[in-house]
Amino acid sequence: MAQTSNEGRRPPMGSRQAEVLAAVSDRGTVRVTELAEELGVTPVTVRRAVSDLADAGLVRRVHGGATAVGPRVSNGSAGPVGATVGMLVPSLDYYWPDVARGAEEEAKRLGLRVRLRGSVYQAADERGDLERLVEAGADGLLIAPTLDGPGGELVREWLADAPVPVVLMERTASVGAVQRSVESVITDHSDGITMAVHHLVGQGHRTIGVALSQDSPHAPRLRTDWLAACADHGLDAPAAVDRRIPDRREPDFDSTIESIVADVIATGTTALLVHSDPEAIRLIQCAQERGLSVPGDLSVISYDDQVAAMSAPALTAVRPPRRTIGRTAVGLLAARMADAGRPVHRVLVSPTLMVRDSSGPPNEA
Template sequence: MDSTSPSGGDQWEPVPGTRQAAVLETVRQRTMVRLSELAAEFGVQPVTIRRDVTALANAGLVRRVHGGVTAAARSATQEAASGLGGHVRIGALVPSLEFYWPDVMRGAEEEAHRLGLRMVLRGSVYHATDERDDIKQLIASDVSGLLLAPTVVGAGGELIREWLAEAPVPVVLMERTANVGPMRRSVESVVTDHARGAAMAVHYLASLGHRRIGVALNAQSPHVEQIRTGWESACAELELDMGVTDVAIPERREEGYDHTMASIVEMAQETGTTGLIVHSDAEAVRVVQSAQERGLTIPGDLSVISYDDQVATLATPSLSAVRPPRRTIGRAATSLLAARLADSGRAPHRVQVSPQLTVRESSGPPPAA
């Protein structure tokens, strides 16, 4: 259910992940949008978009114009944050500058620019054993706050949690959560609801008539357990057989990668799986190619949904895909950090943003029995 604006609420912001939040983000990105375009893009009736825009306008977040809507002046929180700008630097540490994180950081940079903040970026590696030196380097560059996506599991995770408990500057985690200190204090964070994304894919395939839906997940991703949880819970809710294809895909450079990819379609055939959720795009493309080499049609014999959506449109057929809101994660995290810098006494926020499922050519009804 979408949020509605309280009266007199220029402090109100729509709940992240709702349609109103997505409409607001679209208007802020484009400055001016026609209502008819918004209705078409979000697949709703014009009257629904008008209600959303009215709620946003009543909160002072957008401004109605003839036939459309424009971005309004920034909120009081944003104005306070922008008062920090110019000379204020914020640092960011991400585990990769090649995959996933460039889009997150583009969103963070866009929001920092909008608020008049300067960004200092530093890269690390996935599953680092100790990222505190990287963080110290950022702090030494005179940053006032940090956006971090650190390792939070294993030995490295314990070191980071210890550091977070005594962090000398405000911190917002991106796609990570942590509870620190003796009272298990929550660190501010912005994360994707990956479990919900997987559940959306299961529900969509089930709506087409699929009764056996499997997953094949990249074991290197920190989001694997969340995606698996969403798949399992949705299958249980819909009373689907989830004892099908639960494959942990190794790293692409590992020796077992090719064998694992070749076995996925074979296992799907053996178990009667007709719908498959694959993380990520590269692996989904390999699954489709393997199926086609076996003489199967996509989606006639096997429907495939990728959990990624970075290059899904380049596949043949184009891949239906769940897309994590990478840019939104970066923007929201920067906004949280700016609000914390402007008001150090505000309550910690933990924001969860929903991904989106885009239906393309690789998914359809299951083969007739």
């Protein structure tokens, strides 16, 4: 059964409401006075935005602030108090720490404990990590395993007969002879790309390209969604830049960035969607070194938003709902532990488009 969280019902992106909603989605709870100081506005402005969001059902008002709404389970169905949640993520220094914090926040609210274990992207075989979590006493698992290649098949086999309830984060899988769906919560990447392309088209761009991290498991999906979004707007996507970016530690990283900028000039691409923030920042620097203005000659939108706001110019970015992914996954797992016979839930959560300085109308030819 697919669900879409209330994050999908967004106010107009770029509005004060969007900034407040993004803060609530990331942190779970915000205080009006603290957020007003952070945003450089009056508490009345933030309080008005909270009121609008609460009326739309996107946040819940609490004394002095607001808290997130979403798939949550009641205390009566939260599973055994004191149960241990094992968590396996592919990185402890990028993306996943925010997911883990969201999971920890929800687990604490439900009286559960979280035990975190790190793996690596494209791991050959993560069954040992999963088994060690179970052996250490995990009553349920939140995992983001490698599901591609031979190692992925081994994990799927393990999931088909998992000894404890499992919820996938930012992954989906079907397992066993009848291809049973595994419970999951994922970012609606299609929605994120659609928002980004729509934003750029609204500013007058007609040649919108992509430059995606070749190591990201989401790159193929993001590219497919980019092609679909361009087609929906009648754009000729193949005419624009369509490139992959190697890991920043690889020796050909800088030369690849330089060649992408050269392709931007050669193809007349006026806007790029880039995964992720560090790649987008380096690409902007290289474009400026070649004499391109950002925005103007080239608008850039990052798919990440971890350090995008600190860029010069500040990056417009699609922000995945990292903490909400963690919180929702814990809620699903707790509900599964409380009721093993409930239908499988596959929850889709919309990201947020944070409009900043790196996107704008293209210069006239």
